[in-house]
Each structure stands twice: as structure tokens, then as C-alpha cells.
Amino acid sequence: MIILGIETSCDETAAAVINGRSILSNLIYSQVLEHRPFGGVVPEIAARSHVHHLDTLISDAMKTAKLDFSHLDGVAGTAGPGLIGGLMVGLTMAKTIALVHDLPFAAVNHLEAHALTARLTEGIAFPYLLLLASGGHCQLLIVKGVAQYQRLGTTLDDAPGEAFDKVARMLGLGYPGGPAVEKLARIGDPQRYKLPRPLKGREGCDFSFSGLKTAVARIIETEGIVENHIPDICASFQDAVADIFMDRLGNAVLLSNEPPLKRVNNFVVAGGVAANKLLRTKLREKSADFGLDFTAPPAEFCTDNAAMVAWAGAERIALGLIDSLDAPPRARWPMEHQPELTMGRQPVKF
Ligand code: KG4
Numbered sequence: 001m002i003i004l005g006i007e008t009s010c011d012e013t014a015a016a017v018i019n020g021r022s023i024l025s026n027l028i029y030s031q032v033l034e035h036r037p038f039g040g041v042v043p044e045i046a047a048r049s050h051v052h053h054l055d056t057l058i059s060d061a062m063k064t065a066k067l068d069f070s071h072l073d074g075v076a077g078t079a080g081p082g083l084i085g086g087l088m089v090g091l092t093m094a095k096t097i098a099l100v101h102d103l104p105f106a107a108v109n110h111l112e113a114h115a116l117t118a119r120l121t122e123g124i125a126f127p128y129l130l131l132l133a134s135g136g137h138c139q140l141l142i143v144k145g146v147a148q149y150q151r152l153g154t155t156l157d158d159a160p161g162e163a164f165d166k167v168a169r170m171l172g173l174g175y176p177g178g179p180a181v182e183k184l185a186r187i188g189d190p191q192r193y194k195l196p197r198p199l200k201g202r203e204g205c206d207f208s209f210s211g212l213k214t215a216v217a218r219i220i221e222t223e224g225i226v227e228n229h230i231p232d233i234c235a236s237f238q239d240a241v242a243d244i245f246m247d248r249l250g251n252a253v254l255l256s257n258e259p260p261l262k263r264v265n266n267f268v269v270a271g272g273v274a275a276n277k278l279l280r281t282k283l284r285e286k287s288a289d290f291g292l293d294f295t296a297p298p299a300e301f302c303t304d305n306a307a308m309v310a311w312a313g314a315e316r317i318a319l320g321l322i323d324s325l326d327a328p329p330r331a332r333w334p335m336e337h338q339p340e341l342t343m344g345r346q347p348v349k350f
């Protein structure tokens with residue numbers, strides 16, 4: 001099945017074409033330079049930039065795939081969660097292409113797209129335990145099948161990517177913070193600062209990062225920004241995030257193996273924060289301790305991209321989960337809220 005995917009939920013304008021698990025094109029225009037002066041994503045600038053770049057990007061994605069719209073079997077566009085202006089741009093474009101070319105349309109949940117990415121890139125089977133860690137979300141879930149997600153825990157305050165971005169901002173490392181913090185952490189001492197690990201040792205699979213972020217802010221208030229200390233702060237912060245993830249993973253394994261749930265054998269990470277090498281290494285080791293296989297998509301498929309949206313669309317369309325063209329953009333949209341999606345759906349024959 002050949003699917004065009006469109007992603008505009010935040011500050012990446014992206015278009016991709018896939019044919020089954022084969023990625024024919026996967027183009028991303030990153031707006032990072034447009035937002036950098038503001039230290040974070042400015043919704044108005046993001047929406048305008050999507051309008052400016054999306055049509056050329058789609059046309060380039062089609063050219064790279066050496067296809068035209070008549071070859072497509074469907075169109076998938078991110079419908080939420082995300083910044084509403086950007087979602088409206090991408091969703092309207094996806095619906096228009098579907099309408100004009102009479103194609104099945106999938107209104108994709110961005111979190112679901114992250115959650116299913118490892119099936120595109122690594123071909124893994126259901127069920128699996130998933131840590132979805134990004135700039136806006138942090139969840140542990142059991143992915144039982146397409147549209148079947150059981151949430152075990154979520155963040156009570158900030159998302160880990162947000163914490164990486166805030167720490168980077170406080171240290172003057174620019175935006176986005178994750179890659180900058182990771183780079184400096186490589187030459188830093190993770191033991192130098194004793195940072196808190198909120199909720200560590202407690203029951204359940206919820207997360208909290210705001211106390212960790214505040215602890216970093218206190219260090220900076222006390223010491224000022226000392227150039228030589230920055231790598232140590234980055235390493236100590238990153239180590240604390242890794243520790244929190246590993247602790248929560250332990251609890252998730254216990255919960256996911258409780259009857260009546262079927263035992264899961266695979267632990268999968270997804271979302272921008274899952275691009276982090278140290279976090280991947282530590283989670284791989286921890287998974288082995290629990291006898292779980294560990295799967296991480298290549299880093300460029302952890303951060304936002306349209307191939308994952310095309311894939312989620314392909315998975316849904318293959319099951320006849322087609323959305324009507326009045327599917328709304330949703331700034332907030334928990335991925336386990338699937339029943340609402342069934343409204344306006346018509347089965348499609350292939
Ligand atoms: O999944 P994503 O691209 O967008 C959202 O859906 O939020 O995630 C972006 C987040 C940003 O906060 C960014 O700083 C973080 O992922 N991130 C990282 C790394 N690369 C991106 N965090 C830690 N280490 C990284 N290497």
C-alpha cells in the first residue's frame with residue numbers, strides 16, 4: 001500500500017511516501033532556525049512556516065518517490081495532538097489531496113504514529129511495552145495492536161524533552177535542547193551533582209520531571225553559569241532522567257505481566273528523547289535484566305517525521321479505519337481515546 005504522510009503538529013514540516021515498510025521518501029523542513037531566537041516554538045510562526053513550505057515539500061516527496069498522486073492508495077495527516085494552527089495546515093492539505101484524488105484518508109494521532117514507528121523501521125510484532133518520551137509527552141503503554149493502547153503511566157508535570165529543552169535554555173545552549181545537552185554530557189561527570197529522581201522507588205508508572213528541572217535551576221542560581229561546570233550539569237541531569245526511566249520500566253514490567261494481560265517480550269522506545277544514546281544504552285541494559293528484547297527505531301525516526309505518520313495511516317487504512325473528511329484537528333488527543341475516531345468512518349475496499 002502506497003501512502004503519503006503529512007506531519008505539521010509542531011515545528012517540523014514533513015512529507016513522506018511509503019510503500020509497505022519501504023520508505024520511498026522522507027523529507028523534513030526543520031523550522032528550528034526560525035524559532036531559535038525565541039528559545040522555543042512560537043505557534044504563530046510555526047503555522048505560517050508550514051503554509052509556506054508544505055506544498056513544495058509534498059511535491060518534492062512525490063518526486064523523490066518517483067510517483068504521482070494517481071499511484072497513491074491513501075493519504076495520512078497528523079490531526080493531533082499539537083499546535084492547532086499547524087495541525088489545521090497539514091490536515092487541510094491531506095484532506096484536499098484525498099478529496100481531489102478520491103483516496104482513503106487517515107486522521108493520524110501523532111502519539112500513535114510514534115508508538116507504531118518501530119513496526120515500520122524494525123518490523124516488530126504486537127504486543128510490546130512502549131516508552132514514548134518526547135517534547136510534549138511521557139507515557140508508558142502496552143501496545144496491543146493498532147488502536148489498542150493501554151496506558152500504564154504518564155507524566156504528572158513536564159515532559160522529559162521539555163526538561164531537556166529548559167535545562168539547555170538555562171545553560172544558554174540554545175534550542176532544541178536534547179541534542180545539545182547530550183553532546184556536552186559526553187564530556188561531563190554524571191556524579192558531580194546529586195540531582196533528585198522524582199517518584200523513584202514509588203509504585204506505578206507515572207513520571208515527574210519538574211523537580212529535577214528546578215534542582216538544575218537552583219544549581220545555576222547558586223553557582224551562576226560556570227563554563228567548566230556545564231558538561232557536568234548536563235551529564236548529571238541526563239543520568240537522572242535515565243535513572244527515572246529505568247525505575248519506571250521496572251514497575252511497568254511488573255504491571256504488564258499481571259494477569260489477565262498477555263506477557264510482553266519486547267520493550268520499545270519512541271519519541272524525540274528516545275534519540276538519546278545514553279538513554280538507549282541504559283534502557284537496553286535494563287531491558288536485558290528483565291529478559292526483554294529492546295527495540296529502538298533509528299534516531300531520525302524517533303524525532304518527528306512524516307514516514308511514521310504515513311505508516312500509522314497505512315496500518316489504519318489496511319484495517320478499514322478510514323476517517324471522514326470532517327475529522328477535526330485536536331490540540332489535545334490522548335491516544336487511547338480511540339472510540340471517538342470511529343465517528344464518520346466508512347469501510348473501504350482494497
Ligand atoms: O518527538 P519529538 O521530535 O517532538 C514531539 O513530539 O515533541 O521530540 C522533540 C523533543 C525535544 O524536546 C528535544 O529536545 C528532544 O525531543 N530530543 C532529545 C534528543 N533529541 C531530541 N532529548 C534528549 N536527547 C536527544 N538526543
Ligand code: ZN
Nearest residue numbers: 134272303304
Ligand atoms: Zn513527536
